[in-house]
Amino acid sequence: MTNEKDTSDLTAEQRYVTQEQGTEPAFSGKYNDTKAEGSYNCVCCGAELFSSSSKFDSGTGWPSFWEPASEESVDVEEDLSLGIKRIEVHCQKCEAHLGHVFPDGPQPTGLRYCINSVSLDLKPKNLEED
Numbered sequence: 001m002t003n004e005k006d007t008s009d010l011t012a013e014q015r016y017v018t019q020e021q022g023t024e025p026a027f028s029g030k031y032n033d034t035k036a037e038g039s040y041n042c043v044c045c046g047a048e049l050f051s052s053s054s055k056f057d058s059g060t061g062w063p064s065f066w067e068p069a070s071e072e073s074v075d076v077e078e079d080l081s082l083g084i085k086r087i088e089v090h091c092q093k094c095e096a097h098l099g100h101v102f103p104d105g106p107q108p109t110g111l112r113y114c115i116n117s118v119s120l121d122l123k124p125k126n127l128e129e130d
Helices: 012-020
Strands: 038-042 048-051 074-079 086-091 097-102 112-115 120-124
Touching: 012 097, 048 112, 074 097
Parallel strands: none
Antiparallel strands: 038 048, 038 120, 074 086, 086 097, 097 112
């Protein structure tokens, strides 16, 4: 990984997932059932990745989103590491591994970005904006 960010402040699990393309166990992540409004940012570099407005309950055990926050948020690439074709999702800014995207999500995109909670940092919507 070409990530030049100092990752020394990450937990062992965050480092495993974001830098070694690991996966947290299903239903173990703190954001799987979260309904709070806000933005989900990269735990490594702080870039905004997803908005709570595109989060949905996929029942898979990982936070799922039907689209990234913007076209500049994430990149994807083919992943054959398990002997099957999957599409890996990583932060466009720092290249941290986030999870995978699948073509079985809701409309309007039909996509399911299946993302590890430990790769995310939820920034709750500012209550003063209401």
